[in-house]
Amino acid sequence: MGIDRRKFVKVAGLAALGFAARPPIRAFGQEITGESLEIRESKAGELLSGAVEEIKRAPHPPKNANRWAMVIDLRKCREHQDCTACIDACHKIHNVPSYPKPKDEIKWIWKEHFNHAFPDADHDFIEEEVKHSNALLLCNHCDNPPCVRVCPTQATWKREEDGLVMMDWHRCIGCRYCIAACPYGSRSFNYREPKKFLEEQGIKPQPDFPTRTRGVVEKCTFCEERLARNLWPACVEACPYNALTFGDLDNADDPVRILLHDNFTIRRKPGLGTQPEVYYIV
Amino acid sequence: MIEKALQGGKSYWTLIIILLAVIGVGFLAYLRQFAEGLTVTGLSRDVSWGLYIAQFTFLVGVAASAVMVVLPYYLHNYKLFGKLTVLGEFLAIAACIMCMTFIFVDMGQPFRIPNVFIYATPHSVMFWDTVAIGGYLFLNILISRVVLGSEHKGIAPPKWIKPFIIISIPWAISIHTVTAFLYSGLAARPFWMTAVMAPRFLASAFSSGPALLIILCLILRKYTKFDPGREPIQRLAVIVTYAMAINVFLILMEIFTAAYSGIPEHLDHFRYMFFGMEDAQGVMRTNLVPWMWTSSILAVISLVLLLVPKFRAREGLLALACITVFFSLWIDKGMGMIVTGFTPNPVHTVTPYAPTLIESLITLAVWGMGALIVTLLYKVALTMRKEVEPVRYRD
Amino acid sequence: MSDTGKIVIGLIVFLILMTFPIWYNIVNGVTPIQDPEIATQNVPGKNQCVRPVEYMRAKHMNLLNQWRDEVVRRGDRYTEGPNGELIEKSLSNTCMDCHSNKENFCDRCHNAMAVDPYCWNCHIMPSEAAETEMAMSTTPEEEN
Numbered sequence: 153m154g155i156d157r158r159k160f161v162k163v164a165g166l167a168a169l170g171f172a173a174r175p176p177i178r179a180f181g182q183e184i185t186g187e188s189l190e191i192r193e194s195k196a197g198e199l200l201s202g203a204v205e206e207i208k209r210a211p212h213p214p215k216n217a218n219r220w221a222m223v224i225d226l227r228k229c230r231e232h233q234d235c236t237a238c239i240d241a242c243h244k245i246h247n248v249p250s251y252p253k254p255k256d257e258i259k260w261i262w263k264e265h266f267n268h269a270f271p272d273a274d275h276d277f278i279e280e281e282v283k284h285s286n287a288l289l290l291c292n293h294c295d296n297p298p299c300v301r302v303c304p305t306q307a308t309w310k311r312e313e314d315g316l317v318m319m320d321w322h323r324c325i326g327c328r329y330c331i332a333a334c335p336y337g338s339r340s341f342n343y344r345e346p347k348k349f350l351e352e353q354g355i356k357p358q359p360d361f362p363t364r365t366r367g368v369v370e371k372c373t374f375c376e377e378r379l380a381r382n383l384w385p386a387c388v389e390a391c392p393y394n395a396l397t398f399g400d401l402d403n404a405d406d407p408v409r410i411l412l413h414d415n416f417t418i419r420r421k422p423g424l425g426t427q428p429e430v431y432y433i434v
Numbered sequence: 435m436i437e438k439a440l441q442g443g444k445s446y447w448t449l450i451i452i453l454l455a456v457i458g459v460g461f462l463a464y465l466r467q468f469a470e471g472l473t474v475t476g477l478s479r480d481v482s483w484g485l486y487i488a489q490f491t492f493l494v495g496v497a498a499s500a501v502m503v504v505l506p507y508y509l510h511n512y513k514l515f516g517k518l519t520v521l522g523e524f525l526a527i528a529a530c531i532m533c534m535t536f537i538f539v540d541m542g543q544p545f546r547i548p549n550v551f552i553y554a555t556p557h558s559v560m561f562w563d564t565v566a567i568g569g570y571l572f573l574n575i576l577i578s579r580v581v582l583g584s585e586h587k588g589i590a591p592p593k594w595i596k597p598f599i600i601i602s603i604p605w606a607i608s609i610h611t612v613t614a615f616l617y618s619g620l621a622a623r624p625f626w627m628t629a630v631m632a633p634r635f636l637a638s639a640f641s642s643g644p645a646l647l648i649i650l651c652l653i654l655r656k657y658t659k660f661d662p663g664r665e666p667i668q669r670l671a672v673i674v675t676y677a678m679a680i681n682v683f684l685i686l687m688e689i690f691t692a693a694y695s696g697i698p699e700h701l702d703h704f705r706y707m708f709f710g711m712e713d714a715q716g717v718m719r720t721n722l723v724p725w726m727w728t729s730s731i732l733a734v735i736s737l738v739l740l741l742v743p744k745f746r747a748r749e750g751l752l753a754l755a756c757i758t759v760f761f762s763l764w765i766d767k768g769m770g771m772i773v774t775g776f777t778p779n780p781v782h783t784v785t786p787y788a789p790t791l792i793e794s795l796i797t798l799a800v801w802g803m804g805a806l807i808v809t810l811l812y813k814v815a816l817t818m819r820k821e822v823e824p825v826r827y828r829d
Numbered sequence: 830m831s832d833t834g835k836i837v838i839g840l841i842v843f844l845i846l847m848t849f850p851i852w853y854n855i856v857n858g859v860t861p862i863q864d865p866e867i868a869t870q871n872v873p874g875k876n877q878c879v880r881p882v883e884y885m886r887a888k889h890m891n892l893l894n895q896w897r898d899e900v901v902r903r904g905d906r907y908t909e910g911p912n913g914e915l916i917e918k919s920l921s922n923t924c925m926d927c928h929s930n931k932e933n934f935c936d937r938c939h940n941a942m943a944v945d946p947y948c949w950n951c952h953i954m955p956s957e958a959a960e961t962e963m964a965m966s967t968t969p970e971e972e973n
Contacts, residue, residue: 247953255473255476255478256478257479268781302559304549305555307549311904320901321951325550326546331482335780341472341542342471342542343473362951365950367471367472367543
């Protein structure tokens with residue numbers, strides 16, 4: 153892949169900075185513990201030594217995570233505005249139908265214009281490139297989820313062990329109270345019968361994950377069924393540019409924590425107290 | 435007692451047959467919806483509650499309004515309402531059943547509704563709403579059955595019914611408060627998240643419900659031998675007047691807070707309702723505008739007719755006032771409140787909503803079912819009363 | 830008693846309607862109920878069901894409900910098979926691995942009993958599934 157002059161100067165500059173950063177990081181790290189110091193230093197060194205690909209994703213997600221979270225690097229998405237790899241992967245393996253009528257639409261992860269995704273951060277003088285870019289939206293798996301609070305049957309609940317907000321499609325009565333309660337528009341209702349539609353379209357569903365039936369609400373589940381098999385969520389794995397980082401917030405050495413430490417991140421509608429766990433690097 | 439509903443003249447049976455026809459057509463429409471899913475409605479990913487939930491919200495208010503005749507009569511011995519309490523309670527029964535039916539037709543998986551009780555969830559307001567409305571239905575059935583039965587036998591109702599009657603008063607307030615809580619606790623919907631939601635609900639309930647009761651009494655006076663008397667209707671009219679005035683006042687309070695603060699998240703909903711807003715494609719969406727202005731004009735007309743004593747005293751104008759109150763609030767609470775809560779959506783785009791034919795037929799059928807229940811129950815009450823003079827409850 | 834005739838006719842009509850299933854089947858002949866084909870797909874290494882046959886005949890619905898709650902609500906995905914091996918609790922991935930033909934296995938008894946379970950409103954039968962490249966059906970042991 154070609155590298156232009158501007159990029160080279162950026163990379164070289166960051167590399168220089170990376171080397172300069174080692175002493176202060178070492179000094180800071182020493183205050184924690186010797187062991188974590190080593191890991192922190194190498195990871196940070198990797199990050200700041202400025203390759204376009206930085207923290208390499210491990211082959212498997214951490215086991216026994218306490219608090220799953222995701223960091224989305226929108227800078228990378230901006231460089232590839234037409235990319236829909238994460239959306240395609242998610243919707244394919246979860247057999248999400250794509251209906252012709254917008255009112256029946258089901259989406260687990262989708263793109264929204266910047267000023268719609270972050271209305272509070274929007275103003276007239278944001279850099280053009282950012283202002284007209286798309287942000288990637290999905291269920292935020294909030295720490296204080298209002299959808300869970302309102303569900304009358306606990307068809308959606310927050311898992312205590314890892315913070316994931318789950319769905320039980322056997323129990324959902326389709327009252328759509330959770331849709332009313334979600335401040336992010338993350339949830340979709342099955343107005344139609346998905347299996348019948350897929351059959352009519354001649355699309356054979358992926359066998360490992362059931363479709364849902366009509367009359368239930370669905371949303372992203374952070375690929376709970378893949379995490380149970382020690383696989384990364386489909387969107388994370390499908391992204392060709394490493395824009396999605398997924399990991400355990402409870403582990404200070406996890407890549408999500410490092411990204412959050414080293415970059416300024418924003419979340420959607422933080423003032424509502426939902427504690428969303430999807431962070432955006434803008 | 436119920437067999438009294440089968441004794442009637444030609445006009446009675448004509449009404450019954452018309453209502454059954456309306457219900458039949460709507461039932462067929464529901465079979466279509468049950469087969470295909472809620473896609474046959476105008477609901478969308480953004481506007482996920484529409485006509486059905488709007489009717490439910492409005493009818494919970496009508497159900498609660500029985501308290502406006504029960505409270506004065508039982509708590510304050512206001513004898514004027516003696517003939518009306520059973521009618522109020524029967525209206526509440528019909529309204530509660532209509533509420534439950536609207537919920538049933540709105541659910542994605544209606545046969546899983548028992549899950550709400552099997553997996554009872556105290557932190558969900560919807561759970562408490564089912565308890566409240568179910569309990570209120572039970573209370574009204576029990577109370578009206580016992581009181582009417584005693585009346586028929588010419589004796590005073592048994593003493594043990596009094597606690598149930600007393601409980602039904604705060605319970606009526608609570609059913610509508612809990613329904614308001616469904617909306618007013620949601621951080622996601624700034625249009626609904628206002629402390630004034632529950633008081634507004636109560637004010638509109640206590641104006642639309644008694645207004646309907648007045649209309650029903652006037653109809654009964656015209657077509658049957660039943661006459662509640664002029665005074666009780668006038669007293670009810672005063673209640674409607676105060677309640678409507680408070681309701682309109684509260685709406686104006688809401689408009690002020692949104693308009694003066696200018697916060698887009700709050701103001702945009704009012705803008706959409708009264709002036710329209712552009713959707714994501716740049717098309718101006720104004721489908722609620724004519725409804726909301728109609729509702730506002732009707733509200734003003736009704737207040738003029740109600741506040742001026744000379745107008746209120748003339749029963750023809752009073753009937754007109756009650757009709758305008760009813761329709762104004764039906765629009766405001768139904769189409770105005772529910773759909774607007776979702777428009778604009780959480781990402782601040784506008785998705786318009788309009789009910790489909792199937793949705794409207796089903797809605798009409800449920801109203802028809804409510805009208806049928808009211809017809810049957812009122813027939814029972816009136817037929818029994820013809821046989822005996824109503825006995826005042828004495829403790 | 831001029832109504833006697835009507836009553837007798839009414840009773841006869843009633844009896845004919847009530848005994849309909851019996852005389853209809855006698856007249857038209859009854860198709861014998863076919864036994865379900867137990868294993869419609871032989872999976873190497875799997876020659877018996879995850880639970881004994883008699884238990885499954887009586888209680889497979891309870892087992893599936895139990896597995897559903899354990900997997901979905903508790904994330905408890907694995908159980909012990911008949912030979913002590915790790916079995917995934919899954920209708921589509923485990924049960925239908927062997928009993929892959931729904932019409933010949935599941936439907937045979939369900940249709941005869943007029944039972945209409947809604948499992949397959951969502952869960953996918955092998956016959957309607959796509960070929961998949963994504964590795965999903967792996968037990969933890971098979972992962973390094």
